[in-house]
Amino acid sequence: xxxxxxxxEVNAGSMADIAFLLLIFFLVTTTIETDAGxxxxxxxxxxxxxxxxIKQKNIFQVNINKNGQLLADGELIELKDLRGKAMAFLENNxxxxxxxxxxxxxxxxxxxxxxxxxxxLKNDRExxxxxxxxxxxxxxxxxxxxxxxxxxxLYKRSYTDMEAEYSKQExxxxxxxxxxxxxxxxxxxxxxxxxxxxxxxxxxx
Amino acid sequence: MSxxxxxxxxxxxxxxxxxxxxxxxxxxxxxxxxxxxxxNDVKVKNELPQANEIKKLEKKxxxxxxxxxxxxxxxxxxFGKEATIQLNDKFSNPDDVGxxxxxxRAKKDEELQNVLTTSLKVDKNANMGLISDIKQELRKVNALxxxxxxxxxxxxxxxxx
Numbered sequence: 600x601x602x603x604x605x606x607x608e609v610n611a612g613s614m615a616d617i618a619f620l621l622l623i624f625f626l627v628t629t630t631i632e633t634d635a636g637x638x639x640x641x642x643x644x645x646x647x648x649x650x651x652x653i654k655q656k657n658i659f660q661v662n663i664n665k666n667g668q669l670l671a672d673g674e675l676i677e678l679k680d681l682r683g684k685a686m687a688f689l690e691n692n693x694x695x696x697x698x699x700x701x702x703x704x705x706x707x708x709x710x711x712x713x714x715x716x717x718x719x720l721k722n723d724r725e726x727x728x729x730x731x732x733x734x735x736x737x738x739x740x741x742x743x744x745x746x747x748x749x750x751x752x753l754y755k756r757s758y759t760d761m762e763a764e765y766s767k768q769e770x771x772x773x774x775x776x777x778x779x780x781x782x783x784x785x786x787x788x789x790x791x792x793x794x795x796x797x798x799x800x801x802x803x804x
Numbered sequence: 805m806s807x808x809x810x811x812x813x814x815x816x817x818x819x820x821x822x823x824x825x826x827x828x829x830x831x832x833x834x835x836x837x838x839x840x841x842x843x844n845d846v847k848v849k850n851e852l853p854q855a856n857e858i859k860k861l862e863k864k865x866x867x868x869x870x871x872x873x874x875x876x877x878x879x880x881x882x883f884g885k886e887a888t889i890q891l892n893d894k895f896s897n898p899d900d901v902g903x904x905x906x907x908x909r910a911k912k913d914e915e916l917q918n919v920l921t922t923s924l925k926v927d928k929n930a931n932m933g934l935i936s937d938i939k940q941e942l943r944k945v946n947a948l949x950x951x952x953x954x955x956x957x958x959x960x961x962x963x964x965x
Contacts, residue, residue: 611825618828625835634867634923635858636953644943667963678963724933728926729853729962731935732952736855736959743857759857766862795939 637735642794657710659688659718663734665725678733685741689716689789699749699788713745717792742791750785758785846925848873848890853928854957861951866920868908868947870901872934873927887930889938898937902945909947921949928962 661681662670669676671684690700691709700713710716718738722731743759750758764770765778850873861867871890875883879895889896891904909917922942926935942950 614825622832629839634861634953636951641943641948722932726932728930729928732853733959733962739857
């Protein structure tokens with residue numbers, strides 16, 4: 600009596616079952632993961648045309664042997680001390696031209712200024728990949744710590760934070776433009792010059 | 805008192821399940837949007853090392869992945885226990901890496917071909933020798949942007965065992 604003549608209602612009782620079926624399918628196939636890792640640039644295979652002479656004191660040599668021991672600038676050191684050592688080297692400010700190197704020791708036998716300082720990483724063929732990543736992580740960390748400090752001072756925001764926002768897809772173009780400007784400035788102040796020399800094998804040569 | 809007694813004798817009203825489909829659909833849409841279909845099986849042991857100074861790999865379409873690690877137990881009898889390279893679904897030599905990169909690069913859109921990143925998913929027990937060979941091959945085909953893919957965590961856990 601209540602209903603007028605019209606289309607009869609479709610029974611939607613099985614809708615939940617169908618949806619559940621789909622849900623379970625997607626639950627099973629889902630892998631929620633965004634990969635993350637250490638970004639690095641490999642050196643081009645052709646050597647640069649003009650040979651640049653780099654002073655020995657501007658190079659911070661890091662060597663990892665097959666047992667995972669670490670030789671930094673001729674000293675056997677622990678892995679946990681590497682970050683501090685690398686930072687001290689980078690902001691040593693030997694020629695006094697770097698105005699923002701706060702704690703620079705101005706040691707004449709260490710790097711001139713952050714733009715000239717190069718960290719060179721060398722490893723053995725039998726070095727464990729895990730160890731290598733730890734060393735890479737510490738060296739990248741040293742750069743990031745310095746960049747964060749400068750960025751915090753200039754823009755009241757950490758470098759890594761700004762970089763993460765810059766690389767996000769959702770960020771608007773206008774915001775990106777501004778961020779890029781700031782990031783470039785910090786990068787110019789403390790360029791990441793981390794070279795990876797070819798490996799040596801301990802048995803031959 | 806009699807009022808309560810009367811109500812108790814009556815049947816329990818059924819719980820309305822009318823909103824159940826809505827809830828399920830909501831979940832369904834969530835999973836549909838976050839799903840990334842797995843397109844290749846990892847045939848090698850792939851326990852990545854940990855690091856904390858990491859950057860996220862946004863934009864999945866710009867990434868080429870190379871797996872390195874000791875073959876899984878079911879392949880160990882054929883391919884041995886030494887770390888090997890897995891490209892797509894095949895075990896390969898370092899020499900094949902260059903061709904693989906070129907092939908994958910050719911599959912991508914033209915405007916993406918110059919901004920590709922190579923993601924190296926390497927087991928933490930692999931030796932650096934193999935990685936250096938891969939890096940050398942990558943340099944030969946000018947695929948210079950690499951990402952050592954890691955888990956997020958304390959980097960010092962890598963050297964504990």
